Amino acid sequence: MVSIKDIAKHAGVSISTVSYALNGSPKVTPETTSRILAIAKELNYIPNAAARQLKKQESRIIGAFLTDFTGAFYGDLLQGMKEVLNRKGYDLIVCSGLQSHRLLPERMIDGAIILDLTFSDEELLDFADRGHKLVVLDRELNHPAVNEVLLDNKAGANLAMDYLIQSGHRKLYVVTGPKETFDSRQRMIAVRQTLDRHPEVTAVVLDGDFNKGSGEAAARVIIDEYDGPVGVFCLNDEMAIGLHNYATAQGFRIGEHISVVGFDDIDLTRYLQPRLSTIHYSKHRWGAMASEQLLRLIHGESVEHERIYVSLVEGESVSRVNE
Template sequence: MVSIKDIAKQAGVSISTVSYALNGSPKVTSETSAKILAIAKELNYIPNAAARQLKKQESRIIGAFLTDFTGAFYGDLLQGMKEVLNRKGYDLIVCSGMQSHRLLPERMIDGAIILDSTFSDEELLDYADRGHKLVVLDRELNHPAVNQVLLDNKAGANLAMDYLIGTGHRKLYVVSGPADTFDSRQRMIAVRQTLDRHPELEAIIIEGDFNKGSGEEAGRIILERNEGPAGVFCLNDEMAIGLYNYAASKGVRIGEEISLVGFDNIDLTQYLEPRLATIDYSKYRWGAMASEQLLRIIGGEEVEHERIYVSLIEADSVQRRSAD
């Protein structure tokens, strides 16, 4: 690999002069700089990014850490992150898996946006103690170097449950998400609080995993019980679509025998007929806000925690029932 020492030797100048020229310093005359740059191009010189990063103490790269890439959820979220960062001269890399955690202690990135359950709270707090700048989307952490941009999961779950109850449903199923995810835990807290306020309801919790397959399995369980009309709240749209498809395969029309509400308002829901009722929020805005907050922290500004608010989209997948 060609080094600046090789360029200096061919140009007949010092290593420091080559370094100044490559970095555009006015300490080198335009003639000398042009000569050095021409030799660097001729030798196919590639700058050592790691060395340059150590010198400048920045990479101009932000890492977004995700648990996985499955489902239709992440596109708008990542686009919101990317556009804000690009406008400020930063690039975004998207990471998943335990090995990617090394990017933080090795300081290959200037900051991180975390939506990744493989990080423990203790690990993130340790990074924050060592000066790393973090924004978390999937947990509550109290640290001056960590900002929270959290989805209002509890409000969304309350809206979904109140919608089913308000349309006369007294028999309810709830399809939960993975127990190790913040969003699922928060939504289930709100679900149980709602059920505590309505002891007259019959409610059954079915364990899911936020993937379409678990929605299909929930649909099988519900239809096998065959106990008449019911209201179902799936804690995300992926599972709701799985349940929707399973019901359709068995000749059961959503909105008639089963009323169904999802959560996330992913693009696929708008193509269902009848349309799926769901909880809506701007995934683009969530990602953009995360990037904005992180850049403020990197810039030394004080920031407050932010919350992404939600709303209910009513649709024909939920039909009003007469009270039992």
């Protein structure tokens, strides 16, 4: 591999002169810089990124840490992150798994966006104490080096529950996500608050796992207990799709026998018949906002925590019930 020492030998100058020229320093005349760059190109010189990173104390790379890559959720989120970072001269790498955590202490990245359950709060606060800049999408952390860009989960769950209740449903099922996830916990807090306001409504909570399989499992329970129209709030769209497909295959009509509301407004819901009612928010904006906030932290600018707002998409999967 060609080094700056080889370029210096060919150019008949010192190693420091080559280094200055390659980094665009005014300490070298334009003529000498042009000659050195031409020799570097001729020799197919490739800069040593690791050495440059040590010198400048930056990599111009941001890490997005995800628990896993399953489901149809992440594409727009990551694209939003990437577009902002690329405009500002940064690149994005997407990481998952415990071994990837070392990218922060080894300073292989300049900062991190966290949507990853394998990080504990204590681990992230330790990183922040050591000066690492972080944006979290899946928890609340109080630290000056950490910014929160959180989805308004409670508002979304309230919208979904109110929609079913205002449609006349007095018997509801709620299909949860994993208990350890921030989104599921926040949505269930709002579910219980809504039920407290409506003592006339009975609700059965079914454990789910944010995947189609747990939606199918919930559908089996609902069908076994079925004695008339019911409303179902699935805490994400993947489960709502699983429930929708299973119930339809068993001869139940969504929007008539079973009314369903999901959460996330993923692209697949647009192809369901009837169209799924769901909670919408911009995943692209969420990712973009996370990147913007992280870059502000890295550049020492003041930031406030941000909230991504939600809205209800009404579909034919919910019908009105005569009270």
